[in-house]
Amino acid sequence: MARVYNFSAGPAMMPTAVMERAQAEMLDWHGTGMSIMEVSHRGKDYTAVAKKAEADLRQLMAIPDNYKVLFLQGGASLQFAMIPLNLANEGDTVDYFNTGVWSEKAIKEASRFCQVNVVASHSSAIPEMSEWKLSPDAQYVHYTPNETIGGLEFQQIPDVGDKVLVADMSSTILSRPIDVSRFGVIYAGAQKNIGPAGLTIVIIRDDLLGKARVGTPTMLNYQSAADNDSMYNTPATYPWYMAGLVFEWLLDKGGLSAMAIINERKAQKLYAAIDQSNGFYANPVKPSDRSWMNVPFTLKDAALDATFLAETAAAGLTSLKGHKIVGGMRASIYNAMPEAGVDALVAFMHDFAQRHG
Amino acid sequence: MARVYNFSAGPAMMPTAVMERAQAEMLDWHGTGMSIMEVSHRGKDYTAVAKKAEADLRQLMAIPDNYKVLFLQGGASLQFAMIPLNLANEGDTVDYFNTGVWSEKAIKEASRFCQVNVVASHSSAIPEMSEWKLSPDAQYVHYTPNETIGGLEFQQIPDVGDKVLVADMSSTILSRPIDVSRFGVIYAGAQKNIGPAGLTIVIIRDDLLGKARVGTPTMLNYQSAADNDSMYNTPATYPWYMAGLVFEWLLDKGGLSAMAIINERKAQKLYAAIDQSNGFYANPVKPSDRSWMNVPFTLKDAALDATFLAETAAAGLTSLKGHKIVGGMRASIYNAMPEAGVDALVAFMHDFAQRHG
Structure with a gap:
């Protein structure tokens, strides 16, 4: 693999x-x-x-x-x-x-x-x-x-x-x-x-x-x-x-200034995918205080969680299950996560919402 | 290498x-x-x-x-x-x-x-x-x-x-x-x-x-x-x-009983090389209480230490320098050290003693 x-x-x-x-x-x-x-x-x-x-x-x-x-x-x-x-x-x-x-x-x-x-x-x-x-x-x-x-x-x-x-x-x-x-x-x-x-x-x-x-x-x-x-x-x-x-x-890679630009952009893409999903996905954090590194989100219908996790794993997007305390999903997008990984997740989320929304 | x-x-x-x-x-x-x-x-x-x-x-x-x-x-x-x-x-x-x-x-x-x-x-x-x-x-x-x-x-x-x-x-x-x-x-x-x-x-x-x-x-x-x-x-x-x-x-490998047989034999070979060197090498520990794992030894003439270390390293026998507290040499022969490694060290020690004794 x-x-x-x-x-x-x-x-x-x-x-x-x-x-x-x-x-x-x-x-x-x-x-x-x-x-x-x-x-x-x-x-x-x-x-x-x-x-x-x-x-x-x-x-x-x-x-x-x-x-x-x-x-x-x-x-x-x-x-x-x-x-x-x-x-x-x-x-x-x-x-x-x-x-x-x-x-x-x-x-x-x-x-x-x-x-x-x-x-x-x-x-x-x-x-x-x-x-x-x-x-x-x-x-x-x-x-x-x-x-x-x-x-x-x-x-x-x-x-x-x-x-x-x-x-x-x-x-x-x-x-x-x-x-x-x-x-x-x-x-x-x-x-x-x-x-x-x-x-x-x-x-x-x-x-x-x-x-x-x-x-x-x-x-x-x-x-x-x-x-x-x-x-x-x-x-x-x-x-x-x-x-x-x-x-x-x-x-x-250019040090932390360079990473910050990439990290902010990665986070913005993911939060945009959540906020523009017409409520299919949700993140509870005040927008100005959202983490660049850990993006928890829930699906409108928690019954779809297992399907979401199975399909993302099959697509090579792994370990998205949220912490048991908050449930739902969590995408941790540290420095080592390429922007292409976030792009792939965003594309998947959009497609999944289309199919199940 | x-x-x-x-x-x-x-x-x-x-x-x-x-x-x-x-x-x-x-x-x-x-x-x-x-x-x-x-x-x-x-x-x-x-x-x-x-x-x-x-x-x-x-x-x-x-x-x-x-x-x-x-x-x-x-x-x-x-x-x-x-x-x-x-x-x-x-x-x-x-x-x-x-x-x-x-x-x-x-x-x-x-x-x-x-x-x-x-x-x-x-x-x-x-x-x-x-x-x-x-x-x-x-x-x-x-x-x-x-x-x-x-x-x-x-x-x-x-x-x-x-x-x-x-x-x-x-x-x-x-x-x-x-x-x-x-x-x-x-x-x-x-x-x-x-x-x-x-x-x-x-x-x-x-x-x-x-x-x-x-x-x-x-x-x-x-x-x-x-x-x-x-x-x-x-x-x-x-x-x-x-x-x-x-x-x-x-x-x-057969578990710890098997390792014990090998470890005791490895240690015996090394202590024999020390004890049978006519005083060229010495170990200060009472023979019945000697470690199977860590074998410290000194050379009769400490002026030869640097030569010993350089020649062993060149022969692929590394990290033999003794702890600074006791000086001399130390051969640690844990489970991962093959018996062939001990044999190689023993052969080197014999040869070194012949050349410098």
Whole structure:
């Protein structure tokens, strides 16, 4: 079978060019007679791979020099604990926006370690600034720029004054340029826009290091990772290598400004297909707050869901089933999804609506 | 270049047959048009891969039904904190054997959470039972069956009576059959005898679940993983898949009894080459306690180290440089190292000694 257009929310489609390169050097990396998977993380070959990946990510995101880039494990879910353990003490107040399922998970875990103040809650629109209830004494303000399940996205970085801003960028990182200097900490699980599952990237302003509370496990202290170039112990070497290949691919494509143009256009095409379907398809999110990366939509008649999924799969458009919490469909259209994939889905949706509308 | 014999201590050589299979299905897993790296961990394809890997590991190690098998992240270093957080409360006493660098790391981290009693300390021989000072009230007894750096290995499971025995098996798991029922918890980083770095396997007796102390991060609570088939969040899907391929390969080879015969023979050949070199090579470990997996050795004249390393590398025998703590050489000869690789190293060592002795 040829490569399909895979709309999985994560682990997600990888660029085919990246997969082909990884395949070609699988058993013999750069003439060494070994896979990069098989070499010591402390050897010169792997160290070069690791440093190159970091340098390329720094270039892609224009990360200022006073930020450390960490390549960790455990996913965003482990960050939900690491953020409060590293940035606040027991009893401290921390501010969280609640814009959906992933915000709620972050809030639930942080509540085990701090006093959480919910700044504002909405699941189908980004809360207006007039509704925000920021705490005067919060140690940081946390938000989820893109909700993978709900499909809503902050189009602007929230202005929280001089507070430390923390963002779970798992499903939006690398989709467009962002001003890293506005953030205290950015974290992201790799399995959407970065690379394979099992890698977590943390970008942290260096003055926030060294503040972990007493009793924080060494592996959960950002300082341990920062002091050891993310090699306090053996990192997830192969996912890190794959992420490096993705970063190179993004630079070749023109970087994040170029990706943003494509990503916005891909999203607009898909939302237009939904909005112009005379109600056959629907998306509940306020149009100005819709995600560029995750497009959930429902069919007017849920009885057609199974047919839609079977026919799209047969047409090489896979993994469109929506998250069980919201039902319906979800098309995740990360950087690796070619515009041709979105075009094929839009054409299918139009045809399906014609046949069943 | 042809595949080399790679003696890295970890990340380590993988079976070439496994790498070839992974390469073949890299872009199109089982006719799906996707890599297994690109599919949701909650989909039926990946779930089948994950369950098969667990079932094969259970068969290989004859894991009793009252043990959970967890596929986690973070390496043994994260387990150094998870073990005390899950099995003991602050102020509780826990017993640790100290047989080298990895024991010491485990002790250092556990000491942040409990009162650690060191049962016995030796770095070139396994402590005799007559020297052990077990605590009457220890919540568990921890040991490192194989010290990757020092190259010494317990050839018998220590008899700790009815105490919960915990083992860091990172560099010995799957090298020979063991009686899992003797243990409370077995853990191992994957990057030596299991698969790629970024995966950690924990085998835990189910009555030990649900005892994590208050304040343990959810991701560090074994119960969270056990309740969710190691998918509380996205696991390291590709390393888990690769581990599954290794387990299939081991079953094809005849399982752990067959591997033990080969591993013991490989080790004996290498130690014989050292011991019969008239002092040109030396290994400091008591012969009965020598590791089957990691064979450190020094050259009589350390000035020859660089020549030895250059000549072995040129001969396709790579990654033989010893750990900086002990210097000299180290040949790690895990399951994936063919006996022919050991034969080639032994032949080289003999020739080198003839030329330089």
